[in-house]
Amino acid sequence: MDKVTLGPMPYMSVMPTLLVGANVNGKANYMTAAWATVACMAPPMVCVALNKTRFTVKGIDENKTFSLNVPSAKHVVETDYCGLVSGTHEDKSKIFKSFYGKLKTAPMAEECPVNIECKFFKSVDCGSHLLFIGEIAEIHADKSCVVDGKPDTAKIDPIVYAQSAYWHVGKQAAKAFSIGKEFKKK
Numbered sequence: 154m155d156k157v158t159l160g161p162m163p164y165m166s167v168m169p170t171l172l173v174g175a176n177v178n179g180k181a182n183y184m185t186a187a188w189a190t191v192a193c194m195a196p197p198m199v200c201v202a203l204n205k206t207r208f209t210v211k212g213i214d215e216n217k218t219f220s221l222n223v224p225s226a227k228h229v230v231e232t233d234y235c236g237l238v239s240g241t242h243e244d245k246s247k248i249f250k251s252f253y254g255k256l257k258t259a260p261m262a263e264e265c266p267v268n269i270e271c272k273f274f275k276s277v278d279c280g281s282h283l284l285f286i287g288e289i290a291e292i293h294a295d296k297s298c299v300v301d302g303k304p305d306t307a308k309i310d311p312i313v314y315a316q317s318a319y320w321h322v323g324k325q326a327a328k329a330f331s332i333g334k335e336f337k338k339k
């Protein structure tokens with residue numbers, strides 16, 4: 154074994170690049186977020202860690218709703234911009250065309266091929282960040298990106314975040330819940 158210790162830091166191997174949508178003072182705001190994942194299967198939930206200073210936090214507190222929008226790599230410029238400027242200083246409501254779903258107050262970006270509409274469930278105060286957990290009210294997806302009733306990764310071309318850079322998803326290594334069966338044969 155030849156390991157080095159790197160010290161405690163907020164590391165994860167790869168992360169998604171998402172846009173958190175929230176209405177703040179009745180206006181859509183989008184912020185870039187990478188610290189996000191699925192939180193529960195039944196009911197379906199997702200979670201995202203937001204610094205307490207984010208303008209977005211005000212909107213989630215205000216409406217108890219938010220959205221996680223999955224941008225395609227072709228929108229990497231707009232996506233990064235939403236992580237460079239805060240709604241506190243600049244109106245980000247026109248960067249994407251917003252639409253609303255069943256919750257009425259969670260703005261979603263039309264340009265993003267998948268939009269996860271969420272009802273606030275609870276937040277966990279972890280220190281600098283609040284971990285917002287949202288129950289999924291609906292998944293909205295571009296018809297062109299749906300195959301067999303599910304969002305198709307290759308068609309979406311989502312942005313992976315790692316090492317302070319944006320990446321495309323690479324090629325498949327193996328089929329999950331399947332390749333492991335080979336282990337027994339060894």
Ligand SMILES: Cc1cc2nc3c(=O)[nH]c(=O)nc-3n(C[C@H](O)[C@H](O)[C@H](O)COP(=O)(O)O)c2cc1C
Nearest residue numbers: 184185186187188203204207208209236238239240
């Ligand atoms: C690639 C990337 C990922 C980010 N991920 C997060 C995150 O997960 N949580 C967070 O609080 N801020 C994150 N940020 C920073 C916010 O997007 C940034 O502070 C933004 O201006 C906040 O917008 P708001 O104040 O309008 O909510 C990220 C920024 C970038 C560029």
